[in-house]
Amino acid sequence: MRSLIRKYAGKLHRDRSIAQGRVGIAAQDDVMLSEGAPDLSRLAADVLSRLSCLGVVAASPSLPFAGFLLRRASAGACAIVPLDTETRTFLHDIPIVRREELAGDPARAVAALLSNRKGVIAEGVGIVASGPVTLEQAYIHYSSVFHAAFVKYLLDALQAGFVLPGEAEAFRAFRETFLRPPTAEGLSFRAGPLDDPEEVLSEIRAVGRYTVERGLVDSFFGNISCRVGETIFISQTAASLDELAGCIDPVPMDNRSTTGITASSELLAHRRIYEATGARAILHGHPKFAVAMSMLCEEKDCPVKDCWKDCPNVRMLGDIPVVAGEIGAGGLAVRVPPVIGGPGKAIVYGHGVFAIGRNGFEEAFRSMVDVENRCREEYFRRLDARARGEYSKGSSS
Amino acid sequence: MLVVDLSSGRMRREEIPPEFLRAYLGGRGLGVRLLRGRHTLSPFDPAMPVVFAVGPLCGTPAPTSARIEVVSRSPLTGTVYDCSAGGRFAWRLRAAGLFAILVEGRSPRPVVLAVTSAGEELLPAEGLWTKGVVDTVGVLSDRGSVAAIGPAGENGVLFSSIMMGEGNAVGRGGLGAVLGKKNLKAITVDGDRTVPVADRDRFDRARADVLRLFRASPVIFGELGISEYGTPALVDLMRQRRMAPTENFRRTVFEDSSAYSGPAIRAAYGAKKEGCFGCPIRCKKRASDGHPLPEYETVSHFGALNGISDLHAIIRSNDACNDLGMDTISAAATLSAWGEARGRFPSPEEVGPLLHDIAHRRGEGDRLAQGSRRVAEALGKPGLSMSVKSLELPAYDPRGAYGMALAYVTSNRGGCHLRAYPISHEILRKPVASDRFSFSGKARMIKIAEDTNAAVDSLVACKFAFFGASLEEYAELLSGVTGEPHTPQGLKEIGERIYLTERYYNARNGFTRADDDLPARFFTEAGSSGEGIVVPPIDRARFGEELTKYYRIRGLRDDGSFPDDGFLERQP
Structure with missing residues (x-):
């Protein structure tokens, strides 16, 4: 269990979602174990002792966005509600607990909220998340809250500007110091088309790891596949893209075997993309700026309310199509295949990016990097434009 | 009432x-x-x-x-x-x-x-x-x-x-x-009364959340999932994972299992979807002529466990059990234990008459009607009953999933997969994957899952729903129906009370740690290794260590007994 605690603490450091050294992780088997920053590991253990769970992660995020969202929320609000797909599907909402509510027995206040949700934003502490079945879940839930808060803050900042003291400065530091543009430089890809199954498995494992290492996912989520003849080799559901050894299912195109029942929930989308485009490789990740930009729509008086699943339109971000659709057996498997063939990439509203390779993974990976960088540029272009307008408004007030 | x-x-x-x-x-x-x-x-x-x-x-x-x-x-x-x-x-x-x-x-x-x-x-x-x-x-x-x-x-x-x-x-x-x-x-x-929902908006939101999670689950609504193929969708998976009990658990791979896989049943019988009332998953399957088709456990035990690959014979066995009113798992497993004891598993032609003999207590059927433990003991080969607390094990070999191994013995009703259902995370990767060949952390995982499922069985919801949703959404549904707040943690605490009450009843009926054990075969014989997967015997010492941890987590003594006699009096 201790080795798992260290494993996930290491992952949180490497993916830069926690402030240096500011994580505490607790796990319980027949005894309670905790490690990390003393205050946070104590909190994690105290929270866990009140829950019927395997593990708890308590950490200070590397970015102050979750805290800003908490402070920007109305006084009576008890949760924030990000509208990205991960939140809609898995988190539902993210409870917030304010400093005064944490006075006295913070673990009790946090545990009360975690008894009903996967992760909590606690003022002055950071994010606390639980893992009901495994410790890995606590890591995933922490990461999902971090991701959801990141995306929501980008959107809120764009729509409402900076409203709290220190926000603008913190955001500038994020933009100028923290952010690193994703890149494919320094990575090696096998030239396609790939036909040997062993080679395919090896390449999927490598590209999955690149996708995590280059920050194109939240925690390790996303999926990846390669078609060889009449077989799709695809990552399994809930598989770490950076740990895919033994987690790739061979699925026949004609469904004559159901071994692939453990394949990614996006198997149907992958299959239809292969059928529609003739691609050989598909990569799907959740890069944050692409997710945020896909949720900006300038349509006025639109009758569609649940845009994320019901919008019938194909919007364009430059030459990148954006479509709506639920994950799994929802709509994205219908809406992505018809639009992805030409541009080789598509964004799903509030969810993430699909990219294809006609031969191998290099094209897909570079496309995903390109989408994220262009979305990032477009985001900051809009933010700057807004700031210029707001600056004059702010100056006059 | x-x-x-x-x-x-x-x-x-x-x-x-x-x-x-x-x-x-x-x-x-x-x-x-x-x-x-x-x-x-x-x-x-x-x-x-x-x-x-x-x-x-x-x-x-x-x-x-x-x-x-x-x-x-x-x-x-x-x-x-x-x-x-x-x-x-x-x-x-x-x-x-x-x-x-x-x-x-x-x-x-x-x-x-x-x-x-x-x-x-x-x-x-x-x-x-x-x-x-x-x-x-x-x-x-x-x-x-x-x-x-x-x-x-x-x-x-x-x-x-x-x-x-x-x-x-x-x-x-x-x-x-x-x-x-x-x-x-x-x-x-029969009746015509309706059930009120106290907070309709809250209920509807929770219901939408549940359905969204179902759609996101490949096991439920994936194109290879149980909505499409029913639970026989697991046949190919268990074959690939090398944990399909074969010939009374002597082996864990049956080479001919594709004969009764989900796609094979669909092709042969034109399987159509059917569901329980109000269930969107509709995992039950019927043949084109309307008669019910078997579940995974049934096809695997009337198939691999008895060395039979004749799909039509397997379907007939299922039909016979349903009409005679017998559990397919125990019936097939008892025949298999008896088959190994006599040195020959029943042929497809023999199974049907044997099932009728069991139901009517005729000839050898009278002995077989007692279940595998009593049959094996009567034949002087008690080790051939693949059961825990006399309940025949279902179609997940414990050598291929160590959480399942532990859960079989801690189950209050005997060798059942559904009490903790670790197959969900050890094999189906829901809600997350766990290492199926490791005991690490399994004691607490099993304890939490047992409590969770005791609550699920009391709501009463289907276990399959939890391949997608969780108690988080079902607590919300309950809050919507009753108008009173419920949380997953609160439900698990109710589940814990139920679980311990059952164990207490069993203890009063003489069950002890000695009954919390697997058949010796699993500790001494390897499964069918191959294709890069090694299926060794279970390490008995490590198994015992994890069982002791489980007792401690449950607040029991190391011998599995209650620390005092007052448990029941403290419960409402």
């Missing part, structure tokens, strides 16, 4: 104490609570109750929640026993204005209990006695939903089932024989 005394024929409707529903929810929990005070009676003692109970979500549009729990003490295992079934019976019971039926006593002659929202009556059933389930249901079908026993239940087969008219089964544990001893051939229920 309707209380039926079959000895006197008296029936009364009475209120369930509200504190019971708060502390035990309904379904399994309520049944377990209602057994208190009579939990040490023999299963066949007329005073031993059989409780049919729904949960608080039944009758609402909460997905997968139209399920009935039947609770009593098992004549096969001697443990407290609950078993659930879908179909329409639970929904119609609630529509008849009832949350539960408690049946006690013994009728002097065969009867049918007929319940409607207008009242209830006992009908003479001499004309139905000896009839199969299909004919019985046919005769009673104009009375609503039917739960009936077949000849196996009448004749005291220790693994006889209670069959629902829609083809679902209260399959395991021999509760059909308990009804048979009471001379209760069937129960029919």
Whole structure:
């Protein structure tokens, strides 16, 4: 269990979602174990002792966005509600607990909220998340809250500007110091088309790891596949893209075997993309700026309310199509295949990016990097434009 | 609740104490609570109750929640026993204005209990006695939903089932024989009442959340999932994972299993989707001629476990068990143990006549009707019964999933996969994956899952829902229905109470740590390694260490006993 605690603490450091050294992780088997920053590991253990769970992660995020969202929320609000797909599907909402509510027995206040949700934003502490079945879940839930808060803050900042003291400065530091543009430089890809199954498995494992290492996912989520003849080799559901050894299912195109029942929930989308485009490789990740930009729509008086699943339109971000659709057996498997063939990439509203390779993974990976960088540029272009307008408004007030 | 005394024929409707529903929810929990005070009676003692109970979500549009729990003490295992079934019976019971039926006593002659929202009556059933389930249901079908026993239940087969008219089964544990001893051939229920939902907006939001999670789950709604192929979707997976019990668990790969896989059944029988009332998953499958098709456990045990690859023979075995009213898992596993003991597994042609002999207690069937443990002991080969607490193991070899190995022995009803259902994370990767060849952390995982599933069985919802959703969403559904706040943590605490109560009952009936054990084969013989997967025997020392951890986590002594005798008195 201790080795798992260290494993996930290491992952949180490497993916830069926690402030240096500011994580505490607790796990319980027949005894309670905790490690990390003393205050946070104590909190994690105290929270866990009140829950019927395997593990708890308590950490200070590397970015102050979750805290800003908490402070920007109305006084009576008890949760924030990000509208990205991960939140809609898995988190539902993210409870917030304010400093005064944490006075006295913070673990009790946090545990009360975690008894009903996967992760909590606690003022002055950071994010606390639980893992009901495994410790890995606590890591995933922490990461999902971090991701959801990141995306929501980008959107809120764009729509409402900076409203709290220190926000603008913190955001500038994020933009100028923290952010690193994703890149494919320094990575090696096998030239396609790939036909040997062993080679395919090896390449999927490598590209999955690149996708995590280059920050194109939240925690390790996303999926990846390669078609060889009449077989799709695809990552399994809930598989770490950076740990895919033994987690790739061979699925026949004609469904004559159901071994692939453990394949990614996006198997149907992958299959239809292969059928529609003739691609050989598909990569799907959740890069944050692409997710945020896909949720900006300038349509006025639109009758569609649940845009994320019901919008019938194909919007364009430059030459990148954006479509709506639920994950799994929802709509994205219908809406992505018809639009992805030409541009080789598509964004799903509030969810993430699909990219294809006609031969191998290099094209897909570079496309995903390109989408994220262009979305990032477009985001900051809009933010700057807004700031210029707001600056004059702010100056006059 | 309707209380039926079959000895006197008296029936009364009475209120369930509200504190019971708060502390035990309904379904399994309520049944377990209602057994208190009579939990040490023999299963066949007329005073031993059989409780049919729904949960608080039944009758609402909460997905997968139209399920009935039947609770009593098992004549096969001697443990407290609950078993659930879908179909329409639970929904119609609630529509008849009832949350539960408690049946006690013994009728002097065969009867049918007929319940409607207008009242209830006992009908003479001499004309139905000896009839199969299909004919019985046919005769009673104009009375609503039917739960009936077949000849196996009448004749005291220790693994006889209670069959629902829609083809679902209260399959395991021999509760059909308990009804048979009471001379209760069937129960029919019908009604027209609706169930109120206190907070409709909250309920609807939670329901939408559940359905979204179902759609996101490849196991549920994936194109290779159980909605498409039913549970036989697992046949190919278990073959690939090399953990399909074969020839009485001597091996873990059956080379011909593709003969009865989900796609094979669909191709041969034109399988169509059918669901329990209000269930969007619709994992049950029917042939194009309308008759129910078997589940994964059934095809695998009448297939691999007996070395049979003839799909049509397997389907016939399933049909026979359903009509005779017998648990397919125990029936197939008992035949397999007997087959190994005599040196030859039954041929496809032999299985059908043997099943009829068992149900009617004829010839060798009389011995086989006692289940594999008693058969193996009688043949002087007790090690050949692949059972825990006399309940035959289902089609997940414990050498291929160590959490499953532990959960088989900690299950309060014997060798059952559904108490903790670690297959969910060890094999199906839901909600996350765990290392199937490791014991690390499994003791607490199993404990938490047992508590969770005790709550699920008391709501009563289908385990398959939890391949996508979690207690988080189901607590919200419950909050919406009742108007009172519920949390996953609160539900797990209720589940823990239920689980410990069951274990306490079992302890009072003489069960100890010695009963929490797997057959020796799993510690001494390897499974079928290959294709890069090594399936060694389970390390007994490590297994014992994890079991001790489990006891400590449960607050028990290292020998699995309760630290004091006052547990029950402290419970509501």
